[in-house]
Structures are given as structure tokens and as C-alpha cells.
Amino acid sequence: MTDMSLTPPPSRKRRSNWQLLMANRLAAAGLFIFGLIVLIAVLAPLLPLPDPNITDQPNRLLPPLSERHLLGTDHLGRDIVSRLIWGTQISLIVGVSATALAALFGSLIGLVAGYARGATDSILMRFVDMLMAFPYILLAIAIVAALGPGLLNALYAISIVNIPFFARNIRGVTVSIRNREFVDAARLSGKSHAAILFTEVLPNVLPVIVITMSTTVGWMILETAGLSFLGLGAQPPTADLGSMLGQARAQLFTAPHASIIPGVMIFVLVMSINLLGDGIRDVLDPRLRSGALDRPMPVTRIDRRTTPPAKLTDAPALVVDGLSTGFDTGDSITPAVRDISFRLGKGECLGLIGESGSGKSVTALSLMGLVASPPGVITDGAVYIGGEDVLSLREQQLIGLRGARVAYVFQDPLTTLHPLFPVAEQIAEAVLAHNRVGKRAAMARAIALMNTVGIRDAESRAKAYPHELSGGQRQRIGIAMALANDPDIIIADEPTTALDVTVQARILELLQDLRRERGLALLLITHDFGVVAQVCDRVAVMKNGEIVEQGDTGTVLRAPQHDYTKRLIACVPELGEGHGFLDRVRPLFEEART
Amino acid sequence: MTAYIGKRLLAAIPVILGLSIIVFLVMKLIPGDPAQALLGSYATPDNVERINRALGLDRSWPEQYVIWIGNLLHGDFGRSYILNRPVLDEVLERFGATLILAGASLLICSVLGILAGIASAVRQFGWTDRIVTFFVLIGISMPAFFLGLVFILFFAVQWRLLPASGMYAVYGGGDLLDLLRHLILPAGTLAIVATGVVARLTRAAMLEVLRQDFIRTARAKGLSENVVIYRHAFRAALVSVIPVLGIQAGFVLGGAVYIETVFQWPGLGQMLVKAVSTRDLLLVQGGVLVAATVYVLVNLLADVAQAMLDPRLKA
Numbered sequence: 001m002t003d004m005s006l007t008p009p010p011s012r013k014r015r016s017n018w019q020l021l022m023a024n025r026l027a028a029a030g031l032f033i034f035g036l037i038v039l040i041a042v043l044a045p046l047l048p049l050p051d052p053n054i055t056d057q058p059n060r061l062l063p064p065l066s067e068r069h070l071l072g073t074d075h076l077g078r079d080i081v082s083r084l085i086w087g088t089q090i091s092l093i094v095g096v097s098a099t100a101l102a103a104l105f106g107s108l109i110g111l112v113a114g115y116a117r118g119a120t121d122s123i124l125m126r127f128v129d130m131l132m133a134f135p136y137i138l139l140a141i142a143i144v145a146a147l148g149p150g151l152l153n154a155l156y157a158i159s160i161v162n163i164p165f166f167a168r169n170i171r172g173v174t175v176s177i178r179n180r181e182f183v184d185a186a187r188l189s190g191k192s193h194a195a196i197l198f199t200e201v202l203p204n205v206l207p208v209i210v211i212t213m214s215t216t217v218g219w220m221i222l223e224t225a226g227l228s229f230l231g232l233g234a235q236p237p238t239a240d241l242g243s244m245l246g247q248a249r250a251q252l253f254t255a256p257h258a259s260i261i262p263g264v265m266i267f268v269l270v271m272s273i274n275l276l277g278d279g280i281r282d283v284l285d286p287r288l289r290s291g292a293l294d295r296p297m298p299v300t301r302i303d304r305r306t307t308p309p310a311k312l313t314d315a316p317a318l319v320v321d322g323l324s325t326g327f328d329t330g331d332s333i334t335p336a337v338r339d340i341s342f343r344l345g346k347g348e349c350l351g352l353i354g355e356s357g358s359g360k361s362v363t364a365l366s367l368m369g370l371v372a373s374p375p376g377v378i379t380d381g382a383v384y385i386g387g388e389d390v391l392s393l394r395e396q397q398l399i400g401l402r403g404a405r406v407a408y409v410f411q412d413p414l415t416t417l418h419p420l421f422p423v424a425e426q427i428a429e430a431v432l433a434h435n436r437v438g439k440r441a442a443m444a445r446a447i448a449l450m451n452t453v454g455i456r457d458a459e460s461r462a463k464a465y466p467h468e469l470s471g472g473q474r475q476r477i478g479i480a481m482a483l484a485n486d487p488d489i490i491i492a493d494e495p496t497t498a499l500d501v502t503v504q505a506r507i508l509e510l511l512q513d514l515r516r517e518r519g520l521a522l523l524l525i526t527h528d529f530g531v532v533a534q535v536c537d538r539v540a541v542m543k544n545g546e547i548v549e550q551g552d553t554g555t556v557l558r559a560p561q562h563d564y565t566k567r568l569i570a571c572v573p574e575l576g577e578g579h580g581f582l583d584r585v586r587p588l589f590e591e592a593r594t
Numbered sequence: 595m596t597a598y599i600g601k602r603l604l605a606a607i608p609v610i611l612g613l614s615i616i617v618f619l620v621m622k623l624i625p626g627d628p629a630q631a632l633l634g635s636y637a638t639p640d641n642v643e644r645i646n647r648a649l650g651l652d653r654s655w656p657e658q659y660v661i662w663i664g665n666l667l668h669g670d671f672g673r674s675y676i677l678n679r680p681v682l683d684e685v686l687e688r689f690g691a692t693l694i695l696a697g698a699s700l701l702i703c704s705v706l707g708i709l710a711g712i713a714s715a716v717r718q719f720g721w722t723d724r725i726v727t728f729f730v731l732i733g734i735s736m737p738a739f740f741l742g743l744v745f746i747l748f749f750a751v752q753w754r755l756l757p758a759s760g761m762y763a764v765y766g767g768g769d770l771l772d773l774l775r776h777l778i779l780p781a782g783t784l785a786i787v788a789t790g791v792v793a794r795l796t797r798a799a800m801l802e803v804l805r806q807d808f809i810r811t812a813r814a815k816g817l818s819e820n821v822v823i824y825r826h827a828f829r830a831a832l833v834s835v836i837p838v839l840g841i842q843a844g845f846v847l848g849g850a851v852y853i854e855t856v857f858q859w860p861g862l863g864q865m866l867v868k869a870v871s872t873r874d875l876l877l878v879q880g881g882v883l884v885a886a887t888v889y890v891l892v893n894l895l896a897d898v899a900q901a902m903l904d905p906r907l908k909a
Contacts (some may be wrong), residue, residue, distance in 0.1 A: 135847040141878070142621075253751055367815065415806070
């Protein structure tokens, strides 16, 4: 029995991985060069090469392109082409063997430690940690010092030094596998631990071993060559690339080619392996493929099909007209929200309600160009703040409006506040972004704002970091930050979702009070009709990226027109309803599930 | 903070003890009679017995280890038979030169690597990114000893700009300026090779952070893109870059072995290579142990710096 998620993907998928790898020109070049080097090294005995060890004193240190010696000769008159090819063969064999040895013992330690856990695990891993506590090459030198210089001893030394990388990686994967169902099943069927380890766990760990090998083999070739260069590896007459370079060094000034040729060879060999390894990693890492690691731009890309008028006369605080936003998937744009239109006046509260994935947050973030881009694109529509279309503004002007005219309060304040800055500093930063005041004045304002939003001991909490505050306090900080520049509009994206019910009520109360006192226009995004009923004057219902119904809260609640609205309203449980609630709600969503 | 530093210092003690155990075990790998190996051509039966008794080699391994550690704590690392002086004196003298070389390289590779990593993350997929990625690849594929030779060929032989060897001019000199002139090539070589990893991981850390919710908050506040990147994103990315710098400290300490050999830099690495070929094992033992201990302490420093940057780690 094997685990589906870790077995090699079916052949069609594998071909696509191969195609992806080949589409990466650098990786393809790496594979080609590495393949060529390996081929020549393997064919060395068949090639018409002079004996690499035949010395020829009269013809010593001939320059490249000499007669009969394409790359010249070294200090003993030996043919460099021949020595290079045989040396490459030795470097490859030693590097690959060292990798295989390190992989064997490292994986064994990792498998046993990860599978056994407990004391075995701690002792083995402490030992591995100790090995890692040495500066990389120095431990290898100590081992060679004890065993004596020589190619084989250098190979052992490099293997030992690299065991920790394998042990750590393999242990990590083993730990995650050992409690899976198929391992439990094998255990219950009476298999011995050793059998489980090698027939159940090992096959699933193998891909990780292979990946670790491909990323370390370049290193190991470099390090064995290094030991040989120092005279601690290959001993004459045996020569690998490192010892060729080390011996030729004495003639560096008179015959630089004898040093440069093996040096370039090491470099090209290791580089080709690294190019290939990077390519493989890029193909296998799903995050790189999905673009999840692309750098988001300061403003969402705006690429509108139509050009709406840049100004609107007699407009309320916020008018959204025909807004559409999508995600660029590379070959097409997948729409996320379509043709969103609504208005919001001064002192008014509009609730934007819908289930998760209905496009509420994308709508909210689109208003100020905050949808992460790539992949986000605003494809159509306009957003009028005070009658001016912000999507027509230049980037700097739009950034100037953020936090000043339109401020946001986000859902989870633990992830949305910067973890490394004290909270008052983060509020003061918002003040400083839009006002020419001193740092001290900004801090004073920050503390005043903290008082406004009801944080007790604001003075002393000012220096606290977000993780030192409770969820409710953190959200109050988020609100204080939004209020910093007396905005006209606050967009609150599920501001209470991450909070306890009692804290929820208090935060909503705070937002209500602020709205009344300051005449704020409040766009409240929520999935909870209870919240809408409590706070909002009007409500817009979203489903699948579109607004399906909007109107006064009272009207919509009393006489919902759209079927989906009815179902959402039914989802607000009443106190004391008990099991009846689920029975009442379930049939409403039968259609949605099929 | 003091409590945190104290805690980290305490945690470093078992690590350093572990290092000593491994060095001790490595020395037990010596094939044949260790006293014979230590003495080499001086191994008369009389000498061998004397050494065995002096070093306590006739006792059990644990006993030997405890005696050895006790001596180390008294500053007695043994005597180098080749140099005929106490190991610790020689190691400390050499280590100063290595610290200058490794320290300068670490400084250069940290600054260059972080700047290149940020530039390449900010202009992801642009030309800056491609150029940085190209140099990163060269850096991680280039043997330091070969790059050093190439630099000597060009800067010292061809253009006669910088000295190719040594720490000070043989005649006169000896001042700071002279030291710097001699330092540029070796430290530069080592730094170039070490920069690649720093740049690559800084780039990855920046891209990771730029996706976080708190960056969106910073943007929603109306902060300029420069403040978002260099204050908010960089500060958070630095927390994961600092341990990388700690690891690079080990890389430059190890890489110094090659660089010191190529540039005749009178440091610990050069001493170790000579000691291995003369089978001066006590010198190797002492040198490796001191370098590894310093590496542990540098990583401890990195931990402390990380905790100072990230208050969540102090708990």
C-alpha cells in the first residue's frame, strides 16, 4: 500500500513536468551540458586519448592549441585534454559516491529517528545537530587529518559532513508519514518495525531523498575538489579536477592555462548541475507555478474595457459603478466580481453580505486598488470618491487617498497588524503618511486615538506589540488606525469575524458610535445577517461575484426578493431554537449542494 | 533581554561539549597506534610509551575524554611537536588573521547579498532580477580557490593593482592601510562566493513577506511604496535573513581555508592545511575546536539579534 499523494504522479502529469522542465531554457541547457560532460567522462576509456600519466619533460607547459596537444601540456609534459577528461571522471565518481554515501547514512538516521521518535530520536538528532555546529569544511579537514590524506578518505569526510542535511530532511518527512493510516494498518497486520520502515515508509520518502541528492551533489563535487586542491584528496599519480588545479598553481604566472582549464571545468560542471537542480525545484514547487510568490504591486493593475467619465456631479460619498475585477491566470482572466454598482452617502452604513467566496472582499479591496496584483486586474467600472473616479488617478494620487479619505479595517488583526512594530507607532505612521507633523505630535495623536476607541491605559499600551494584546484590543487598534486621518469612508472587511461574540458586539457598537459622531460613511462587509440587521441602513447581497439584491435593510429583511437572500436570512439562528435550526436550514441549501 | 541572552548562553554549553566529543571521536579514527601517528618519525618505543602515559592513552575512552576536557578548560590544548610551542598560542595567533578575513567577507557578503536580494525581489522578473539571479548562480557554482587564482592573475599579475599574497607588505607597511590593500582580494573572493546564498534567501524572504496581510494594511494606510518595502517588508524579512547570516559565518570560516592557502594569508586555515600534511594532530584538534566554538558563539549572537528584531521570539 502506498500513499497516493506521494507516489509519482500518473504518466500524463509526469510528461507535463518534463515539458515544464524543458520549457525552462536554463534548466534544459544545464541538463544538456551535464549530460555531455557525463557522456564524455564515461566514454573516456574508448576515446583516442594519450595516457594521462605519461610525462614528457621536453614538451612541458605547452600552450593550448599546440600540435598533438589541443589544450597544451602541464608541468610534467602530460596532455591536458586527457588529464581533464580522466580527472572529470574521477571528480564525478567521487562526488556522486559521496552523495550516495551521505544519502544512505543520512536517510537511515532520519528514517529511524523519525519513525522511532522518543529517546532514539533525540539522541540521533542531537548528534546530527552537533555535526552541523561545525563550520562546514573544517570538520572534513579534521577527519582527513585523522585518517590521512587520500581520495577515499576525502570522500568519507565529505560524506560525513553532509549526513546532517539528509538526516534532517528525511526525518521531517518520516515524522509526517509515520502516523498515516497505511502505516497504522501495516502495524496492525503484524509487520515488524523494520519491514514497515522499508516497505511502507521508505517508498514514500524516496522522492525527498532524490531531491536532496540533486541539490547537494554540486556542493559535494565542489568540496571534494577543494580538498584535493589543498592536497588532502587525490594523491599523485591519481588526479581529479581539484588536484590538477592545485598542482598547476605553482606555474600560475608562467602557464596560467594549466590552472584555468581545470578550474573552468569544475565551474561548468557544478553550474550545469545547479541549473538543472533549480529547474527541477521550480517544477516541483507548486507555489512557484501558481504565482503565489509573485511580488504584489502597489496598486492593482487597471485594464478597463471602457473609459467611464472621470468626474460625477452631485455624487454621494462613494459611488461604485459597474466594477469588475478578475484574476490573471496567464492565458485568460478569470472574473471574480462582475458589474458591481452601489452608492453610499455620508453618515450612512451599507452592508455587503454574502457567503465566503462570493466576492465581498475582492469588491472591498478593489475600491482602493488593493487586490494583490499579480494576479488581480480591475477589468471594468469606476469608483467615485467625492465624485472623482479614483481608478483614473495616477498611482501616487490613489495612494494619497488611501487612509486619508478612505480607510480600511481588516478581518484578523493579528495578521493584519505589523508584528514587529509597537501598536502606537503603527497608528502614528498612518498620521505621518498624510500630515506634516512631527513624530512626537503623531505619537500624541495615536495615543488620543487609542483612548477614542476605548483602550484603557492607552499611554502604557502604546509600546505594546500586537501579540501582547487581546483580539478585541487589536481590532480597536485597527479601528484607531483607520480613524487616524478623519476619513470620509471606512471600509470594514469582516471586522468582527475573528472575535468572540461579546467582543463582537462591543466592536460593532464602537463603529456605530463613530459613524454617528463623525458622519462616516461605513461599508460593512459581513456574512452575518444578524450584524446587518443591527448596524446597516441598507444592504447589498452578493452571490458568485454579483450583487443579486439591494435595498433598505428593513425592506430586504421583511420581503427578500431573491431566493438566495431568503436563505441567508434563514441562517440567522434564534435563541432557544436548538436542533430545530439545522432542520429548518438544511432543506434551503439542498439545491446548492447538488 | 539579559535573561534571554543568559538562556541562550546556557543552551550553548551542551553544544560546545558536543563539539568537543565529536572532535575527540574523530581523533580516535586514527588508524593504528595513535601515539605512533602523533609522533610520526619520532616514534621510538621509548617515546611511544612516554606519550601513551603522558596523554593517558592507556586509559578508557571516557576517562581520556574527561582528562582531555579538564586540560582544555585549563587552557592546555597540548603542544605542537612540529612547531614546538603550545597549541593554544599558535591557534590564537593565527585565528586573529582569520577573523579579519572572515569578518570582512561576512560583512561584505551580508551587505551585498541583502541589497541584491531586495533589489531582485522588488523588480521580480525584471532585468535587475535576472542579473542578480545570474550572479547568484555563478557565486554558488564557483570554487572559491579557482576564483582567487583568477583574481590574482588579473588584479595582481596583469593589472598590478593589488598584492597577491600575505597580510602585510614584507618590507615596511604593517599599518591599517597596508592591511586593507592586502585584504581586498582575499576578502572580496570569499565574499563573492558567499553573497549568492544571502541574495537568494533574502529575495525569497522578501517575496514571502510582501504577500502578508500586514503589507496590505501598510498599503491601505497610504504609505508610500518605499516605506512599505524598506520599512515594513524589509524589517520582517530581516528576521528570517539573520539566521542565514549566522550560517554564512560558518561558510566564510570554512572557506577561509582555501582563500588563505591561495593568498598566503597567515591564518588558521593555512595552519590547518600545513598541520594535516605534517600530521600535527593536536594542532588540527585545537584549531578546529576553537573555530567551531567561535562559530557556535556567532550563531548565538545571530539568535540574540533575531530576538531583538522580533519581540515574539523572546518569550
